[in-house]
Every structure is written in C-alpha cells, then in structure tokens.
C-alpha cells in the first residue's frame with residue numbers, strides 16, 4: 001500500500017450501509033473512570049478472569065459478543081477488539097506511513113527518567129516521525145537476507161553447543177531433559193548476541209539450576225542474568241499493561257520490578273555491546289555484523305546503537321525461546337509429523353553429509369520444516385495480539401471506525417477458531433502445503449510477526465534460527481513426551497508461554 005492509496009479514505013466505500021460506532025456490541029454499562037473494567041473485575045471474583053489466562057478469556061468474549069466488540073478501559077478509552085482476518089487486512093492496509101502502536105507507557109516513563117542511559121524510549125515505543133526515522137536507520141542492519149545467511153555457520157556452531165548442552169542436561173538413565181525451556185532460553189540468547197555482536201556470550205558455559213539461581217545471584221553468569229531479567233520484565237509488562245495504572249501515582253511492586261529488570265539488562269548488555277564496539281570498530285572481517293552495519297549508519301550515536309542492540313536482545317530472547325519450546329513439544333507429541341520431518345532432513349542431507357551443518361541451500365529444499373514452524377505459530381503463537389491506533393476512518397465488520405481509535409487484533413485467538421481454520425486444535429503442517437487446503441486460509445489469518453511497515457524487525461532472523469536449530473535437533477534426536485497424553489497449557493505473561501515446564505525424552509538417532 002503506498003502513500004497515495006493511504007490518502008484514499010476507506011470509509012468512502014459503501015458508506016450508506018455502515019453501522020455507527022456506538023452500536024458495536026460489548027460489555028455494558030460503561031462506568032465513569034473504569035469504563036467496562038468492572039466486567040473483568042466481576043469475572044475475577046468468580047475465578048474466570050486471570051491475567052495469566054487472558055488468551056482464554058478473550059476467546060470467551062468472542063463467543064459472547066462475536067468477531068468485533070468494544071470495551072472501554074481506564075478513563076473510558078474505547079478499545080475495539082477484532083478477530084476476523086478480513087478486518088486485520090483493513091487495519092494493516094490502512095495504517096499509513098507511520099503505523100501507530102500504543103507505547104508501553106511504563107517503559108517510556110522509566111527510560112525518560114534515565115536520559116544518561118537511554119537516548120530515547122526505543123524503537124518499539126516510539127511513534128510518528130521519530131519512529132520512522134529510527135526504523136529506516138535500523139531496518140537494513142538486521143533485515144537483510146545476506147546478513148542472516150552469512151550468520152548461518154555461526155548458528156550451526158551454536159547448535160553444536162546446544163546439542164552438547166542437552167546431552168549434559170539429560171538424565172543418563174532415562175534420556176529425559178526436564179524443562180527444555182531452560183535450554184531454549186540459552187539457545188536464543190546466544191543466537192541473538194552472535195548475530196548482533198559477533199561474540200559468544202557463553203550461555204551454555206554453566207549449567208546452573210533454577211534453585212541455585214534463586215538462592216544466590218552471585219553464581220549466575222551474565223547470560224543467566226539476562227535470561228532471568230527478561231523473564232521478570234515480561235512478568236511486569238503483563239501486570240503494568242493490563243491492570244489499572246497505579247504506577248502513575250506511586251511506585252508499585254510491578255513498577256519496581258520493571259526498574260530492576262531494565263537496569264540489570266542494561267548493565268549486562270551494555271558491557272557486552274561496549275566490548276564488541278571496542279573490539280570490532282576497526283576490525284576487517286569477511287562479513288559485516290549487525291553492529292558494524294549500525295556503525296556505518298550515518299547519524300546513529302553510540303548510545304542509540306547500544307539501545308537498539310539491547311532492544312534486539314530483549315525482543316529476541318523470550319519470543320524465540322518459547323517458540324522453540326512449543327515447536328519441540330508439538331514434534332514430540334506428533335510422532336507422524338516428526339518422522340516425516342526427519343525423512344525430509346535426511347533426504348536433503350543424503351548427498352551432502354560431510355558434517356551435520358545445515359545451510360541456506362539445504363533449508364531451501366525443506367518445505368515440510370517450514371510448514372512445521374508455520375503450524376507451530378498458528379497453534380501456539382507467542383504474541384497473542386497486536387494493537388494499533390487508526391490513522392484514518394475505516395470500516396470493520398460493517399461498523400464505522402473513526403480515526404484515533406484503539407484497535408486490538410486478537411491474532412492468536414483467530415488461529416484457534418474453527419471459523420478460520422479447519423480442525424484448529426490439530427497440529428497439521430500439511431494445511432500449509434496442500435494448495436486446496438491453503439487457499440481456504442485467509443492470507444491475514446496468521447500474522448505472527450505483524451504486517452507492514454511496523455512488522456517485527458527480527459522476523460527473518462527468527463525464522464532462519466527456528467528452521468536451522470529445529471532441523472539440527474531432529475537430525476540428532478528423536479523427541480518424545482514422557483506422558484504422551486500430556487497437554488500443553490499456556491500462560492499469558494504479555495507474550496504467551498508454556499504454563500509448565502516441558503520435559504522431553506531425547507533418544508540419540
């Protein structure tokens with residue numbers, strides 16, 4: 001969609017039949033100050049509303065009100081909730097040159113209070129021309145396919161260490177790895193640091209169990225501090241984003257934890273970024289790292305580069321590691337799919353198996369692997385939804401939506417509804433490969449990384465990391481659940497993660 005198209009007012013199409021904004025269904029009445037917040041409060045009293053189960057509650061509301069409903073949040077600010085891919089298409093196609101995503105006010109507030117550290121609130125929290133300017137400077141450094149492909153050999157080395165780390169974690173009698181997420185956090189942290197800094201942060205160096213970490217932070221490595229602080233950060237996001245903003249009036253527990261997590265991440269990450277800056281600034285290497293590319297970008301200060309990389313690290317740990325955990329669970333729970341995937345990997349590597357490395361040329365011949373990752377995103381997308389503020393009047397599900405309206409697109413819920421996906425609870429990668437099945441899926445029904453100008457900056461890197469590391473793991477081990485009937489429960493902590501540790505039996509191939 002170009003700017004000229006954006007100027008076109010979408011409301012002009014079929015205006016006569018539009019229903020007014022005020023007639024959008026939703027909880028009622030809307031009270032002074034708290035709007036329809038009483039609804040969530042009422043359901044929390046009867047045990048149905050729980051911040052960690054928001055993803056389920058949203059599906060309940062869908063069944064009650066339909067694919068579009070309006071709620072009013074603090075100070076009666078209306079929020080239009082949508083579930084229909086047709087409406088997603090409208091929102092994302094008419095978002096203009098600078099799509100507006102409401103910032104995390106609490107992060108912005110904290111970062112503004114530390115101008116000595118943060119030159120701005122960071123790309124994720126910027127809007128308008130300031131966002132556009134930063135995005136144009138940062139995007140080429142991390143979204144280029146050549147950057148991602150050049151990183152593949154490094155990523156293979158990280159996979160060797162990941163596989164070795166799993167061998168160490170495994171119970172030698174049963175081959176069971178308890179809590180595979182502890183390993184996937186390390187994998188995703190090591191990978192994002194390698195991409196951005198061209199340095200190994202040493203995430204697999206020490207195997208400290210969670211109990212030890214809790215009792216003594218001195219035993220934690222830098223990698224463990226980054227992982228634990230990121231977990232704490234997302235926990236506080238959940239509370240600060242979805243609860244009443246008491247933090248604006250006094251420092252709440254959640255806000256104190258946000259300060260603590262942001263500060264710990266800054267201290268550790270900025271030390272590593274500074275080391276990389278000192279070591280690499282004049283280094284000539286066969287490929288340019290993200291850091292070196294950022295250095296070449298005119299008008300980016302050292303502090304801006306540091307902050308961008310810190311935000312890439314924060315963005316890269318939690319989302320990718322939990323996607324890995326989901327993916328390994330689905331493959332362990334679906335032996336038919338895993339066998340088919342293993343056959344695909346073997347057939348691609350059969351003429352070229354000097355070592356276990358998987359390179360872009362191999363990935364290009366692995367459509368089933370890509371379908372497995374796609375299906376994992378559909379069934380268990382770590383980002384449950386995306387918010388936007390409309391930049392012009394639009395129509396959604398036949399209702400008139402004025403400019404400046406807050407929209408919540410419930411991406412994850414859509415993927416779980418039979419209205420949009422056949423047998424939505426089944427892990428069935430073939431739906432993405434069979435042309436007849438695929439054409440029944442709306443192109444905007446699965447958008448794990450968002451869409452358009454504000455789409456995730458880590459999309460390319462995350463996909464390649466997921467493909468490669470998954471292929472390497474399946475090449476080395478058969479994955480099995482200890483209890484084949486074990487259900488995957490989800491927990492909403494701003495993103496969606498497994499509610500309980502996932503234990504997997506890894507039988508060497």
Ligand code: HEM
Nearest residue numbers: 124312315316319320383449450451454455456457458462
């Ligand atoms: C499975 C992995 C990931 C998922 C599912 C994911 C998903 C998302 C989503 C849904 C958005 C919002 C897009 C929108 O508003 O349209 C986003 C934004 C963002 N992501 Fe990711 N992400 C992932 C990994 C990463 C990684 C590895 C990085 C590190 C480079 C990253 C960096 C960012 C940044 C910087 C933004 C803000 C972009 C902007 O506001 O312009 N993400 N991500």
